[in-house]
Amino acid sequence: MLALIDEHRTSDTIALDPDQLRPSPFSLTVYGDPSEEVEDLIASIHEHGILVPLVVAPGSEPETWEVISGHRRLASARAIGMTEVPCQVRSIPEGEARQAAVLEYNRQRRKTFSQLMREADALEQLWGAQANARRRANLLGSDRAECRNSDDRAAGAGRTDAAIARHLGLGGKDLYRQARTLWRMAASGDARAQSGVAQIDRGTRTIHAAYKDLRRRDRFGSDFRPTPYDVWAFRHDRAFGIPHPGSIPPALVAHTLHYFTTPGALVVDPMAGGGTTLDVCQSMGRRCLAYDLHPVRPEIHPHDVRLGIPPEAHGADLIFCDPPYHTMLAAQYAPDSVATASLNGWMEFLHDLARHAFEALRPGGYLALLLAAQTEKDIPAGFGYIDHAFLGYEAARQAGFLPERRISCPMDGAYLPQHVRRARTEGRLLGQVRDLLVMRRPSRPMEKPPFDLASTGNRPV
Ligand SMILES: C[S@@+](CC[C@H](N)C(=O)[O-])C[C@H]1O[C@@H](n2cnc3c(N)ncnc32)[C@H](O)[C@@H]1O
Incomplete structure (x- = not known):
């Protein structure tokens, strides 16, 4: 050339x-x-x-x-x-x-994955056009020797994935095919594939790993084997949701859907973050409406849940809520998020959320509320921790929900090795306690519990 x-x-x-x-x-x-x-x-x-x-x-x-x-x-x-x-x-x-x-x-320049794949697009077109021209020339019986300069040799081989992979320095044809699958899905608007491409560009993920994420998307399909226990200690999986502060292991959502919904159910996530709920719903055949104050994907609609659950989501079978906690991780969220509220403000938010969810669910529908205990900072004087799950229970009960299940969901990977070392040296306990409260909207208005655990003194009423 x-x-x-x-x-x-x-x-x-x-x-x-x-x-x-x-x-x-x-x-x-x-x-x-x-x-x-x-x-x-x-x-x-x-x-x-x-x-x-x-x-x-x-x-x-x-x-x-x-x-x-x-x-x-x-x-x-x-x-x-x-x-x-x-x-x-x-x-x-x-x-x-x-x-x-x-x-x-530009052949010797250091390129991002996106630049390489745009080159691949251009090469496929250029070499494809050259190959077509050669075929036409052959059909007309022209002298094939005319075409035999080095470019045409490249073009002759160019229609194969191996030749393009070699030209781009991308490894073998298998890796190129994986890259192409990912690239095509990203180009078609798939948010997870786009996030994979961005991660490869930044050098935080390999092509192979991002491709494997795509293949794991049916992990919760027909051969899903749920745990029968009410302790759900699962790991994060980058095949679901896109990277986001406070994102959760998808198996938590999958188990919630498995035990508390049926295929085709309408699931609503009003604080969807990176879209874990959305992606798990897709893999398990549930319909999902997802919202966030600051959406990061086109399938997540902008909405402030403080204003209620949007009308189109009313009649939902399950509302999955993973709210940011009072001041924890606040620096990672936008300043107008509830993460920055005072403890009182945050508790008010919980009560409003429970009321809004009650209104939006169909009778017999479930509210799933994921709440970790706060142990590290901004603890009121004299307190060792803030029991968010307990506060959530109270809020949901006052809104009219009945308790269905409390599931222990210890946090995965919340601490860096240096935090663990420091805690060991200082003899401190690191908090990993998190609960998923599943609360049910009564099927009939008259369905009332025989006692009210939320009232002061816990006395039967
Ligand atoms: C803990 S994250 C959710 C993470 C999500 N479950 C995931 O796996 O990616 C909480 C989300 O609540 C959103 N949020 C905070 N205040 C909100 C509000 N008032 N209305 C709607 N979303 C809000 C934040 O923007 C953030 O994305």
Whole structure:
């Protein structure tokens, strides 16, 4: 390919005004906006100037040039206010040849996964078009030898996944196929695949791991084997929900759905976070309406649960609530979240939540309330801990719910190794107590309990 580029060489290095240079639209599509990644380059160009000339071809307007290689250098030169940049002019024709040249010049650059996959899209198209042209030429009986330069050999192999994987330096064809599946699902708007792509771009997940997440999505399908115990100690699983502060192990939701709903049930999550409930519902055939004050996925609708449960979610079979707790993790949530409320404000929120849930559930429907005990900070004077589950129980009872089940759900991975070491040294207990309260809206208005545990003194009434 470089031989092809050299064929188009028309000048030695000349100085051009940056105002005459236009970025290649194709390069912007594949590699994104170059001005976002030029801080280091600006410093270097400031000190040493531009050491390697840009490569340009005649632009579509007179007196302009399209940049084939050197978009980051151009962005840096503009940022510094340079009036001339060194350029080498090539007469590469517009269209496919110019796109191929852009890809070739970028071959050795360090790329994100998204940039690589956009290159793959472009290569599939370019090589596919070349292969079609060759097939047509063969049908017309033209001399096949004409096509035998190195580019055509690449193009001949280019229709295979192995050749594209090799060209991109992405490993073998199997890994490329996994990458492509993930990329296609992300392009179709799948929020979990998009999150996987973003994680690979950031270097926090491998292609293989993100692909395996996709394959585990039916983990709670027909062969789901629930635990029969009421202690649900499960681990996080990145196949469900997208990374979010306070996200929960999906098996907690799966067990709640299994024991308290039937297929087709309407499940509502008014504080959906990264969408764990949404994804588990999808894998278990439940309908789900998800809301959050600050939605992070398109399937989660913006709504403040303090205003009630939205009308379209009324008649729900189950409302799953995983609220942020009073001040815990508050720094990780938006300032208007209930996480920043005072303890009194937070308790009021719980009472409102229980009332709203009661109104929205169908008679006989369930409220599932996940609440951890607060042991670490902002504990009122004289208290060793705040029993959020107890407060939730009171709120739900006062709203009219009947207790159905209390399930122990110890927290998974809530502490970093250094926290554990420090607690050991200081002889402190680390809190992992968390409960899932499942409360039932009575089926009939007259259904009343024989006693009221929520009243002061716990005396039978
Ligand atoms: C603990 S997180 C939920 C995590 C979720 N279960 C998951 O697995 O990703 C609590 C969520 O409540 C949301 N939230 C806080 N105050 C809210 C409010 N008033 N209305 C709706 N959502 C709220 C926060 O934005 C946050 O996403």
